[in-house]
Amino acid sequence: MATRPVQPWYKVLERMARWETNTAQLLQVHNHAAGIIAFHSTPEQRDRFLPDIAGGAFCASLGSEAHLYENGAEILESELTRVEGGYRLTARKGFASVAAAAKYLMVWCAVEGDTPYASRMVFAVVEVDWEGFELLDDWQMLGMRSTISCGVKFDEVFVPDSHVVGTPGGWVTDDQRTFSCAYAANHLGSAQGAFDFLAGYIGQRPDLAESEAVRVKLGQMDAQLFAARSCLYATAARLDRGDDPDECEADAVRTMHLAKEAV
Structure with missing residues (x-):
């Protein structure tokens, strides 16, 4: 699965966390999101996103919906609704580390359908200056406060086709990288x-x-x-x-x- 050695990366994270664990956490979240965008994007999307990211734009990975539980287990239910030229996204995500400083919010969600959620999963790359995006002031954690891993709300945010990354289910079938x-x-x-x-x-x-x-x-x-x-x-x-x-x-x-x- 890996195309480059990953062990040196884990050594860097470990060394950084010895001195400042929150910074190490934010760096790994950013790189995780950037890696998914790089792997799953089309060539045109890579040309759009990657030079900006390489130039210093931060990414956040928004997957958790911890406010939703089923038999004690977290579930995902965020879906994209098809409209002309793209999709509408209404969702709430938690633990949005990096979001307060990010330009791109990589949102784990699914296209509409009746098949299992994982088989419909894609990534919506939302830019923070788009209408309908809101950071929630709900992060008051001891020891991890500086990660600002607050909640995020998306209210009818329009996501153009150019910002929907990956094919449905591609993260499961083609690139199973995890945190x-x-x-x-x-x-x-x-x-x-x-x-x-x-x-x-x-x-x-x-x-x-x-x-x-x-x-x-x-x-x-x-x-x-x-x-x-x-x-x-x-x-x-x-x-x-x-x-x-x-x-x-x-x-x-x-x-x-x-x-x-x-x-």
Whole structure:
């Protein structure tokens, strides 16, 4: 699946997250959205979007509809309604990291139809100066406030055909990239930064440094970091080899679980 090695990218994210986890999170969201736009666009769309993105325009990836749940699981229901020259989009999305600074909002949605949602999924690339777009003041999170991952509302926003990226279901059948390993890299870097700080502090306290209990706990924490990092690199190697995407994603989710436990 991957056309370029992904492991160096995860190493960059991990290193950045050791120092500033929110910045690392925003960078990975931007690059994830830009990568999807680059992969799924037509040549004409690439000529339209990519020079602007390469020149510094930020992208946000808007998929979550966390306000909608079914049996405890998040569902997606945003649809594009066909009109002359394009579509109308009415939707609410959550966790819109980067949106406050972005020019392009890459909205996960679907064209109308009776087939399963995933088989109809496309990406609407909405520009923030279009009428009907609104950022919601609903982000008051401790520790992640600077990501400004607020909610977003789209009220009858007109999306021209030129800004609808991908074929229906193409993300599922052709390019199954996900956030999972990048999230794991961010968690891992955050945990490593906390561990480094703690180890340095304990090293300055002889009463703690000589404690057997403290040493055992530090060893356990270090082992967790080693396990999560090993899984991250192993999964990245599978992605680089082009292994089965479903198996790679299963490994990525396992990696993310270990990284969350570490942090």
